[in-house]
Each structure stands twice: as structure tokens, then as C-alpha cells.
Amino acid sequence: MNILVINAGSSSLKYQLFDMDTETVLAKGLCERIGLDGHLKHTPLVGDKVVYNEDIELKDHSVAIAAVIDKLVSAEYGVVSSMSEIDAVGHRVVHGGEMFNESTLITAEVMKAIEDCIPLAPLHNPANITGIKACQEVMGEDVPQIAVFDTAFHQTMPEKAYMYAIPYSYYKNDKIRRYGFHGTSHRYVAAKAAELMGKPAEDIKIVTCHMGNGSSICAVDGGKSVDTSMGFTPLAGLPMGTRCGDIDAGIMEYIMNKYDVNIKDMMNILNKKSGMVGVSELSSDFRDLGDAKDNDQAQLALDMFCYSVAKTVGSYVVAMGGVDAIIFTAGVGENSRSVRAAVCKYLKAIGAVMDEDKNNACRGEADIATDDSAVRLWVIPTNEELVIARDAKVIVSK
Ligand code: ADP
Numbered sequence: 001m002n003i004l005v006i007n008a009g010s011s012s013l014k015y016q017l018f019d020m021d022t023e024t025v026l027a028k029g030l031c032e033r034i035g036l037d038g039h040l041k042h043t044p045l046v047g048d049k050v051v052y053n054e055d056i057e058l059k060d061h062s063v064a065i066a067a068v069i070d071k072l073v074s075a076e077y078g079v080v081s082s083m084s085e086i087d088a089v090g091h092r093v094v095h096g097g098e099m100f101n102e103s104t105l106i107t108a109e110v111m112k113a114i115e116d117c118i119p120l121a122p123l124h125n126p127a128n129i130t131g132i133k134a135c136q137e138v139m140g141e142d143v144p145q146i147a148v149f150d151t152a153f154h155q156t157m158p159e160k161a162y163m164y165a166i167p168y169s170y171y172k173n174d175k176i177r178r179y180g181f182h183g184t185s186h187r188y189v190a191a192k193a194a195e196l197m198g199k200p201a202e203d204i205k206i207v208t209c210h211m212g213n214g215s216s217i218c219a220v221d222g223g224k225s226v227d228t229s230m231g232f233t234p235l236a237g238l239p240m241g242t243r244c245g246d247i248d249a250g251i252m253e254y255i256m257n258k259y260d261v262n263i264k265d266m267m268n269i270l271n272k273k274s275g276m277v278g279v280s281e282l283s284s285d286f287r288d289l290g291d292a293k294d295n296d297q298a299q300l301a302l303d304m305f306c307y308s309v310a311k312t313v314g315s316y317v318v319a320m321g322g323v324d325a326i327i328f329t330a331g332v333g334e335n336s337r338s339v340r341a342a343v344c345k346y347l348k349a350i351g352a353v354m355d356e357d358k359n360n361a362c363r364g365e366a367d368i369a370t371d372d373s374a375v376r377l378w379v380i381p382t383n384e385e386l387v388i389a390r391d392a393k394v395i396v397s398k
Helices: 060-071 108-116 127-139 152-156 169-172 185-198 252-259 263-272 274-280 286-291 296-320 330-335 337-350 357-363 383-395
Strands: 002-008 015-017 024-032 041-042 052-055 087-093 145-149 204-213 217-220 224-228 324-330 377-381
Touching: 002 060, 002 217, 002 224, 002 252, 002 383, 015 060, 015 383, 024 060, 024 204, 041 060, 052 330, 060 263, 087 127, 087 286, 108 127, 127 145, 145 185, 145 383, 152 185, 152 296, 152 337, 185 204, 185 217, 185 224, 185 324, 185 377, 185 383, 204 296, 204 330, 217 296, 224 296, 252 263, 274 286, 296 337, 324 330, 324 337, 330 337
Parallel strands: 002 087, 087 145, 204 324, 324 377
Antiparallel strands: 002 015, 015 024, 024 041, 041 052, 204 217, 217 224
């Protein structure tokens, strides 16, 4: 069974085609500048086909999907012989609100529910919907389309974890609550950790640290998310590449009044000009900050990030009444030895002891805790696309 995984943004579209009998990626690629001039990079990963990397007119998402399919089936760049060899499409959908606690086959009713979640994710859900509609248009209504939500995994959080202490009516009428994001990634690495540790997921307590441009932490008790650091929007929790994370809401009023800033510009400051780039005044990229050894502000930004990660992990250990393993994943978690080491320095307090040699030698999946550490420390590369493909396979096989 071949499954196409689509992650549609407002002007971009990432894809991977999986052979789900072997769980291998046949081809992957990226459409950029959709609606502007357009560019497609398509990389076949099997056989002797060649990479396509060209500017190409992509006036909308339907044209982009058609171009992707064209490459997937072409003699020169293709990995399947016709569109009929694509059995289903799995879509990343950012917000499923309280409606979706698992992945689902997209029907007219489901489409309406995803549309109803637009106010909760005004930048992301419309793009995801455009991607779904484009696939339906190009591939026809008979190819099953599956939605996999970033928020779904966190729907198991208890009320005390997802409610905000603001007037209750805002929850009742407007669904303002913590939703959490990166759910597909947290779910994947938590399940993988249980598998690597040879324990049933139901029996263990895990804290997963997804640390990339956007970062979030999740407490996974018995395979279920019980708390997470992102909130009503992905702005909450840790300081990130360009996002502020948790701040005192009063700061907004102060800045807006003092500098005559309107709410739109204020949100832009908090989403795009804060976090690592805001504090360092250098870069949002963790590699740049790590390289800038003599730059105090760059080192301060990194210190703030690592401190915040450690503090959040600690709070989740208390929330769950213990922890068996802590997982590092995503761009920074998988690649930055120095960030892992700095976070783990704090984690000694909860009995998690990192082995420096294992941390330095780590490539791919690895347990970097000392043999006698009371808590395991795992580095596990995330794979959200594979989860989407697996969910799609399960749903279409039913
Ligand atoms: P996104 O949230 O965009 O998916 P990623 O998970 O790809 O982000 O993570 C991107 C971040 O990972 C960047 O800040 C980048 O600097 C960081 N990163 C990637 N490789 C390394 C590395 N070797 N050392 C430190 N940071 C790294």
C-alpha cells in the first residue's frame, strides 16, 4: 500500500510517498512560493531516478499537487507508474479542537469540523484545508483522505491541566483552553521509547522534549498525554526560536501603552521577534547561538532555553508522581549535544544522570544516561510523516 503524506502551509507544501508494506519513503519533496512564482524540489529515493529542482509556475495548491503527482509518476523522476498506485493521502492538520482525539477519514462532515476550528488556528487550518481540497480535486473523490491532527494526542489531558484560570464562560462559549501541539511527534517518540525500553507504554511515565524552531514538552503517563507546555496557541511554554513562550500577560499592556503598539504588532513581536532571536539580538538558529561563544546575549538566550526546558520537565515529574524516561527530539534535541548536556545538568536533581561520552557519541536513537541512572535519557529522532502514513494505513484498512 502506497500512502502520500501532505503537510500544506499557506504558500508551501511538503510531501512524502511511503510504501507502507516496508515503511520506506519512495520519494519526498517540497513546493514553495505557491501563488507567487513557484518552485518544486522532488527527490526520488529508490531506483535510478533523478532529482527535480526547478522554478515552476504554481498558481495555487491544486496546481502544486498536480505537479507533485506528475513527478511521482514520470519516467524520469517517478517512483510509481500511475496515480492509481497511490492508495490514500494522509494530511497533517494543525487544529482539531475538542472535536478530534484521533486521526480520521475525511468526509464532508469532518471537513466542516476542520473549518469550524479555523478561529483556533487562523494561519494553519485554512492552508491544511486548501491542501485537502487540492488533493480531492486532482486525485478524485475515490482516493481516501485522512486527517492527522497536531492537537489530538493531547485531548487526554485532565481538566485541571487544560483549563486557564480566566472566567469560565470563555471556555464554555469560546473553547479557550490549553490544546497543545506537536502531538504527532510526542506520541511517536513516547511510543518508540516504550518499545526501545521493552516495556508496555501503559506501565511507564515519560517526559518528551520536542526541541526545534518551535518547542514543546509533554508529560506522557501510561501512553497518554496528561500535560503539555504549548497552550491555546503555539506561543505558550518554552522560549523558542522567535516566540516568547510564557510571559506575564501584563507585559503586553505595558509595551502597548508605552510605545503605542497595536495588538497585531504586539503579537508579531511575541511570535516573530522574541525568544532566542529577541534575547540574543543575533539569531533564532540554535547553531548560530552555540557558535557565538563570546556573545553574552547569545549564551543568555541558550541558558534561558535550557533552564526553561529543565524546569518544565521537573514540573511534569511532580505532576505524574515520577518518571521513567526523558526523551529529546526534533532539530535541537536530536542534534545539539551542548543543549542536551546543559538541560541534563539540572536533571540530576530528579535522578537522571547523563553519560558525557554517550551524549557526544550519540547518532540517531540512543540512551545517553549512565548505566546506574535512575531515569533513562533517550535521544529519539521524530518522524511525524511516518505516524501520519501509519494512521492513514490503519484507517483505510478498516
Ligand atoms: P522545525 O520546528 O522548523 O521543524 P526543526 O525541528 O527542524 O525545526 O529544528 C530546527 C532547529 O534545530 C534550528 O534552530 C537549528 O539550529 C537546530 N539544529 C539543527 N541541527 C543542529 C545542530 N547540529 N546543533 C544545534 N542545533 C541544531
